[in-house]
Amino acid sequence: MAALSFDRHRAEIVAQSDRLRTHLDGADLTTPVASCPGWNVGQLARHLGGGQRWAAEVVRTRAGQPPSDNHFRDLSPYAREEPAVVGPWLVESAAALADALGEAGPDVATWTPMPVPAAGAFWARRFAHETLLHRADAALALGVDFAVDPAVAVDALDEWMELGSLPQMLDIFPHRRDLLGPDRTLHLHATDVPAELGAEWLVDLTGDTLAWRRAHEKATVAVRGPVTELLLMVYRRRPVDTAVVEVLGDATLLDRWLAAVAFG
Structure with a gap:
């Protein structure tokens, strides 16, 4: 989209x-x-x-x-x-x-x-x-x-992904390189939006830089929940343990990723 x-x-x-x-x-x-x-x-x-x-x-x-x-x-x-x-x-x-x-x-x-x-x-x-x-x-x-039009929330998450994955971010924030390694992928799935919005994201930390794509794929850790909750979670407005989301897999990787790429 x-x-x-x-x-x-x-x-x-x-x-x-x-x-x-x-x-x-x-x-x-x-x-x-x-x-x-x-x-x-x-x-x-x-x-x-x-x-x-x-x-x-x-x-x-x-x-x-x-x-x-x-x-x-x-x-x-x-x-x-x-x-x-x-x-x-x-x-x-x-x-x-x-x-x-x-x-x-x-x-x-x-x-x-x-x-x-x-x-x-x-x-x-x-x-x-x-x-x-x-x-x-x-x-x-x-x-x-706090309610958000789903299309706006999806666009906000896309922008967050795009800015966070810019190659120069690893030079500005060299500690983010510590996130990279094998078997380090995250899947975010918004459960309450129309299918045409394609509100699923795959964050891939297995290469030389942070990468992401819109995709429905298995990952090391998956987070499922309302799109507003995903938005508040990735922007660190709501802690994972108080957000209305389901975490499946390696919660430690999720916590490390959120802490390392926080902005806004």
Whole structure:
């Protein structure tokens, strides 16, 4: 299955931000976010909106190098946010990024953290899923329901697989080479999505680099469960032992893989 379209990714940046805004309404934004240690929910919203505005600047100015990101890394000024302030600001941030991407188009030439064939398409997809997962962070912290369109969840898992298997990742994170070896394969199977989405992934660690493919194959360890649970598991938002998943085979390999390739 192909990735979601550029315009769908742009739309998801806005839609996921608006859904996050609804999580904030009436909530105590000083609630700690367990999946983002040191942040509370209000700071999480400021980080996400600041990142969206930063990416909008990258795209709009056709930046040749990344602008400063201090404004959404140092969150100490945002310890006591109010929903009526930060919620609308977040939605405006998402709209600014979606608009900048729409004006620039998927093939705009601008800085990206890694070589990609289409910078606009990269930023649209990256922030669609960055926004999705930070909505998960807030929802889990506040105890509200977190539901995802299956097609969006599948695309987020594909992106995670693609970024994690880039050859340069082994140079940036040399400890990941320790994962490689014979009889080291993992199979993820989403059990609650239409068959046409092909929501099964085979992670192959038996070669010289991390590799993956969409496939239904036997593996050293298999994980079966709802696609949202697989998404939360691979992004380390929900521990394996609390996720609604079934693990068959070498659970130690699963734990080692998740720990080594964590990002986002």
